[in-house]
Amino acid sequence: MFCYQCEETARGTGCTTRGVCGKSEEIAGLQDTLIYICKGIAVRYVAAMNSGERNREASPFVAESLFATLTNVNFDPAYFHAKIAEAIAIRDALPQAGKSEPDACRWIPKNDADIAAKAQEIAGAASAGDDLASLRALLVFGLKGVAAYYYHAAALGYTDAGIESFMHRALASTVTTLSPGAMTELVLECGGVGVTTLALLDKANTTHYGNPEITSVKTTVGTKPGILITGHDLKDLQQLLDQTAGTGLDVYTHGEMLPAHAYPAFKKYPHFIGNYGGSWPHQGIEFESFNGPILVTTNCIIPPRDSYRDRIFTTGPAGFSGVAHIAGSRGGAKDFSEIVALAKTSTPPVPTGNGRDLITGCGHDAVLRIAGTVIDAVKKGEIRRFVVMAGCDGRQSEREYYTKFAEALPKSAIILTAGCAKYRYNSLELGMIGGIPRVIDAGQCNDCYSLVVIAQVLARAFGVGINELPISYNIAWYEQKAALVLLALLNLGVKNITLGPKLPAFVSPGILKVLVNNFGIAPNTTVEADMARLVPVP
Ligand code: SF4
Ligand code: SF3
Numbered sequence: 001m002f003c004y005q006c007e008e009t010a011r012g013t014g015c016t017t018r019g020v021c022g023k024s025e026e027i028a029g030l031q032d033t034l035i036y037i038c039k040g041i042a043v044r045y046v047a048a049m050n051s052g053e054r055n056r057e058a059s060p061f062v063a064e065s066l067f068a069t070l071t072n073v074n075f076d077p078a079y080f081h082a083k084i085a086e087a088i089a090i091r092d093a094l095p096q097a098g099k100s101e102p103d104a105c106r107w108i109p110k111n112d113a114d115i116a117a118k119a120q121e122i123a124g125a126a127s128a129g130d131d132l133a134s135l136r137a138l139l140v141f142g143l144k145g146v147a148a149y150y151y152h153a154a155a156l157g158y159t160d161a162g163i164e165s166f167m168h169r170a171l172a173s174t175v176t177t178l179s180p181g182a183m184t185e186l187v188l189e190c191g192g193v194g195v196t197t198l199a200l201l202d203k204a205n206t207t208h209y210g211n212p213e214i215t216s217v218k219t220t221v222g223t224k225p226g227i228l229i230t231g232h233d234l235k236d237l238q239q240l241l242d243q244t245a246g247t248g249l250d251v252y253t254h255g256e257m258l259p260a261h262a263y264p265a266f267k268k269y270p271h272f273i274g275n276y277g278g279s280w281p282h283q284g285i286e287f288e289s290f291n292g293p294i295l296v297t298t299n300c301i302i303p304p305r306d307s308y309r310d311r312i313f314t315t316g317p318a319g320f321s322g323v324a325h326i327a328g329s330r331g332g333a334k335d336f337s338e339i340v341a342l343a344k345t346s347t348p349p350v351p352t353g354n355g356r357d358l359i360t361g362c363g364h365d366a367v368l369r370i371a372g373t374v375i376d377a378v379k380k381g382e383i384r385r386f387v388v389m390a391g392c393d394g395r396q397s398e399r400e401y402y403t404k405f406a407e408a409l410p411k412s413a414i415i416l417t418a419g420c421a422k423y424r425y426n427s428l429e430l431g432m433i434g435g436i437p438r439v440i441d442a443g444q445c446n447d448c449y450s451l452v453v454i455a456q457v458l459a460r461a462f463g464v465g466i467n468e469l470p471i472s473y474n475i476a477w478y479e480q481k482a483a484l485v486l487l488a489l490l491n492l493g494v495k496n497i498t499l500g501p502k503l504p505a506f507v508s509p510g511i512l513k514v515l516v517n518n519f520g521i522a523p524n525t526t527v528e529a530d531m532a533r534l535v536p537v538p
Contacts, residue, residue, distance in 0.1 A: 139190055
């Protein structure tokens, strides 16, 4: 196997025997071959599209397949075997794309050995380390981000033909011969499609659930048994809240589900009582002490401990071998009665964390409502700098850097965040500036669009370009949604982004040079050195 898609990849170069995340060689091979057949679907889809035909099944299928291969989403061989069979059926139902189709359009594995052999071939090409392999990886990983965000928007009924056709065009490009220049353009275009997709998801979420309001979320526990929901899927949450209303159970969020408390539609459920625990790397201990069932809707799931293996459930694209899965069509009705029944026999959660409330819900609408106060505070010099510290959390102790960086920021700096990176500093006492929280949490990584809107509004208010604003970027990445957000920022023309804890292994020296020269991307270093660079004393 060869996988280097996440920040924690082995030795900073690539996982070759087993993933640091727990991905086995078998799963890696199944994921790689599923994507390979999706590339075949894409080639045929593009050809069909060019001759005016459309296939409605192909796009949602490819989006879900890409999403399932994102880090920490699905570790279930049965899921991938079924998807590979479905992929072949979808591909083969599309008209052939001419006589010289790439192998991805024709390949049919006869058995597991065929899959393993093809996986080895794919891994060999991916590990080449040249600029073309790097650009292809960057594009596919960016597409995984697009696919994840699009999956959620589509689940709420928001689709977009432009996003779908780009997904196919870009995937198809990775099995045809394009010049590095043309590939670079596609990679940057992927960032633009990322912005469109994030905007679509924002519309889907806010139309369905209302605009998030700045909200203080309890982290203490109640006396009743509870259900813990994690991941990013708001529709799953909605159905769970409906099905648990009046049952005497409490519902808590974990990790990336925390910002759901800020939506007006979810505030009306009195049994939706708070957030339990922190970000995904802590789930081993926290799921254990939660005592009740846990519903994992998307990333990040890590190999479950025996202590809670029989009370963890996956749904949607998430999966883990041996873990119960709640089925349901994409965006359709789901039956969580098994989880509800189990919760009724559980004991209440054991308290965790420092019990401090967490503030979230600072989406674009909520921040624009206080924009006058923010702009005044900037003019008066009370706010001197905004630092975007969005992105992911991770396992390694080196991520303490982000806690220390947040603590070391001058009191006149505001953190703008989204994603699970915030758990490194969102329970610190960082205070307020004139009633404005010093950590402006726009929500999940899925809500990064809000940060773009906020930056654009500030740029307009001060009559400057986005790079002239007093905003610095110190972004923490882990998985491929963060890779897409980075491409989205580059597409918007944002310069001088600091990225860490390590730069992506899939960026070759040649491509890194382009990113450094054209966009000023830099790795993070020490808190002191980065503070001097990112938050200069005026
Ligand atoms: Fe390794 Fe990350 Fe790939 Fe898992 S997702 S196999 S940790 S590079
Ligand atoms: Fe987190 Fe997995 Fe990236 Fe959604 S939940 S930001 S890592």
